[in-house]
Amino acid sequence: MYKLNAQEVASIFQESVDGIATDLIRSHALKFSQEIESLSSPLFRWLEFRLRYVDPSPRRTVFSDKFPVSQLPVKAQEGLSQLIRVMEEGRDINPYQGRGLLKHDVSRELRGNRTNLLWADWGITHFHLDATLIPSDRYFSFPADYLAFCIVDAESVVFVDVLRHPNGDGFSDFSLLETVHRNWPAYMERFKLKGVLPGSRLSQSEIHSLREGGLSPFIVLGDSMYASPGMGITSASTPTKVTLIMNRLRETVDELARFVSEGDGQVAKTLQGIGAGAPILSLCATERGLVVYDETSKVAFSLSKLPGMEEVCDLMVPSWAIEKLLANVSLNS
Incomplete structure (x- = not known):
């Protein structure tokens, strides 16, 4: 039986968030x-x-x-x-x-x-x-x-x-x-x-x-x-509110990693029940919104209805952003 390491999962999820943000920046030509x-x-x-x-x-x-x-x-x-x-x-x-x-x-x-x-x-x-x-x-x-x-x-x-x-x-x-x-x-x-x-x-x-x-x-x-x-300007002449909200989002993603890593939690139990082997987890932006995706089992867990994840989903993947992101992926595929 495999055991997920919360710190490792958190690191992967944070990298995923930056990757999604990079894709969104490109799709909106920012x-x-x-x-x-x-x-x-x-x-x-x-x-x-x-x-x-x-x-x-x-x-x-x-x-x-x-x-x-x-x-x-x-x-x-x-x-x-x-x-x-x-x-x-x-x-x-x-x-x-x-x-x-x-x-x-x-x-x-x-x-x-x-x-x-x-x-x-x-x-x-x-x-x-x-x-x-x-x-x-x-x-x-x-x-x-x-x-x-x-x-x-x-x-x-x-x-x-x-x-x-x-x-x-x-x-x-x-x-x-x-x-x-x-x-x-x-x-x-x-x-x-x-x-x-x-x-x-x-x-x-x-x-x-x-x-x-x-x-x-x-x-x-x-x-x-x-x-x-x-909320004012930081010493770098950037919006203070963006810094505060980004920090809060990062903390929520770390909490999500701890939740996902719990051995008796829903995600771990589901993956163990499938029996596909050690999971390879990440966060992905899909037409269903933000999901936890396991590369090993090809199973995705939607986060849009998970308590505490509403703000992260709205900030990262509102419907209008997902539509543009997926359209951009289709054009480039």
């Missing part, structure tokens, strides 16, 4: 130069994209007191109306995020292009307001003169403001947070620092420079101080 060795984790690169990508699903739309936007050009208004419609109908709104969704590269030398710093720091995503039909041979919308700045979650899209497309430090416009605070104080209360006296407010250019340098300044609103709603 820029990944790996110029900086310490920032070249395939899993980190995939998660940075995965967390910014908005899953196609119907969402309710909520508007700040900036709406309706006064004196908005007709073309921008048409783009806004179309964007709202696409969001409410649950169609893919990612083409309106802009090419940075694919081209920002956490592993590159140039700090300012490692991620979307506004999203990483304040949790605000911007969308281009262009109503022009996107040609079939391209994915992204045409660049627009005006952008919608939004906070997106699983069920809703909060429209904070529409502004003319900024450049450089314009993406550190403090009026965006002032609007969020004024309209949704309960949301901002979650980030309020208790017992901390506010200092002076930083300028737009100062916030921008600090972000690029790997610092997330605290936020001064009224007589209170707040942490970053987007």
Whole structure:
């Protein structure tokens, strides 16, 4: 009777996760130069994209007191109306995020292009307001003169403001947070620092420079101080939330390895019952989602319904990512 070693299985599973992430990076044509060795984790690169990508699903739309936007050009208004419609109908709104969704590269030398710093720091995503039909041979919308700045979650899209497309430090416009605070104080209360006296407010250019340098300044609103709603920037100018979620995912995969290695557990019992010999296990992305696969017996164990694995499956292999990954494999086979 064979016995699985939990540490060895964990090591194999972690390698599998990186392999799956590498395949996903390629299938989505994500820029990944790996110029900086310490920032070249395939899993980190995939998660940075995965967390910014908005899953196609119907969402309710909520508007700040900036709406309706006064004196908005007709073309921008048409783009806004179309964007709202696409969001409410649950169609893919990612083409309106802009090419940075694919081209920002956490592993590159140039700090300012490692991620979307506004999203990483304040949790605000911007969308281009262009109503022009996107040609079939391209994915992204045409660049627009005006952008919608939004906070997106699983069920809703909060429209904070529409502004003319900024450049450089314009993406550190403090009026965006002032609007969020004024309209949704309960949301901002979650980030309020208790017992901390506010200092002076930083300028737009100062916030921008600090972000690029790997610092997330605290936020001064009224007589209170707040942490970053987007969880902020690491010293490498990458999103802190990606680091935290990646670490949590790694820990869950280690827990899965311990579960699989239990001699009296479901996986071990099933494999022993088959009697195909010592198992050769790995994690694989399949049309059934994420599975534990045994090369020896050719048996796969689906993880989508296993308690505690929901987040890992959603982060690694959401349905839209699996479809593209398998389509890419078919094209290359």
